Amino acid sequence: MNDKQALDRRDFLGSITKAGILSAVGLAPVAKAAASFVEAPLAGEHKFLCPPYLQNPAPTGMTIMWLSNKQCYSWVEFGETPALGTTANNSKEGLVDAYDRIHRIRLEKLKPNTTYYYQIKSKEITEFQPYKLTYGETISSDTFSFKTPEANPKEVSWLVMNDIHDRPKSIPHLMGLNKDPYDFVFFNGDVFDYQEDEQQIIDHLLIPAGDSFASGKPFIFTRGNHETRGKFRRELGNYFDGNYAFAQTWGPVHFTVLDTGEDKEDTHPVYAGIVNFDQYRIEQAERLKEIVKTPAFKKAKFRVVMMHIPHYYSGDWHGPMECRKHFGPIFEANKIDLFLAGHTHRFGIHQPVPGQHSYPIVIGGGPKDGNRTLIKVHATQKDLKLVMLKDDGSEIGKVELKSKR
Known part of the structure; x- marks a missing residue:
């Protein structure tokens, strides 16, 4: 592996099929x-x-x-x-x-x-x-x-937070629940209510993340629907070094991260005619069709998808239904192993349902006290174990998978 395999925001989706490492210990x-x-x-x-x-x-x-x-x-x-x-x-x-x-x-x-x-x-x-x-x-x-990561790691551990919604104290609180080694933190959308200015990004993400962990361990960020709103939304990407949507392999896990965009129709009056998320999702679906053909995806011990809006268990709004239409059949046909999302503010672990999804769908909660969650995942060559914690430290549920490949 080399640095050319690392993520590069300036080449949107350009390195999406490259094998590489997502993060460092x-x-x-x-x-x-x-x-x-x-x-x-x-x-x-x-x-x-x-x-x-x-x-x-x-x-x-x-x-x-x-x-x-x-x-x-x-x-x-x-x-x-x-x-x-x-x-x-x-x-x-x-x-x-x-x-x-x-x-x-x-x-x-x-x-x-x-x-x-x-x-x-x-x-x-x-x-x-x-x-x-x-x-x-x-x-x-x-x-x-x-x-730095190993050149050929045998395992990977990561933490997932979602739907913080401009409550910066939630970041150190949720990080404090974890007592196990981990390699990176993934923010799965809606860290903010909307994008107002730079100070909001500093106060509500960069300072609490930096004080908690991010000066010593990396974080990965993808947008939720709320990060597509507000006058500063187009500048948000300048504060990260990576794409909102990408695919990478770290040891036993192939990660596919998608940017689900808004949950309303592009024609909704609140967008004033200056969004194009329907086409953006179609473009990602076309790229996803290429990802699943790669050796990195096919040979991975575990195939994990992470995106903000779940395509099931989030109602029949336009965004979720578009994700189901464009992404769902590809997930199913290519046998992903695990799906992580947020968006609904209702935490839950949904086991496979015949005729809908053949993989567990894990949805993190938030943003209010008592409903916030920390998702912990650890994968080896043989096993993947997920635990979801509520913000009081109690265990909500778990997923345990054996590699099928």
């Missing part, structure tokens, strides 16, 4: 970042707006992202010990990224299954003229660490 930060990410910057203060967060991992690569309140040139210092020793920035076509506030640095040529320590650094650019660039203050984080 991370370590807790060596130390919390010294600065407070909750308090707004003071007048003239140069500050990070969120902790660093990990994205798009591979056995030999990892993307580190963060935000600053001023336009900067940024870089990462990293190494196999806390002494660091190596510097990385991001460049394209001869130009190093600079005069940015959203920082995305890809670490390349890493060793598989290896712990790396890192610091983020941002140097303010106070003047950027054609022939004169003036730097200001440089700010640095404390040291964090992560671990």
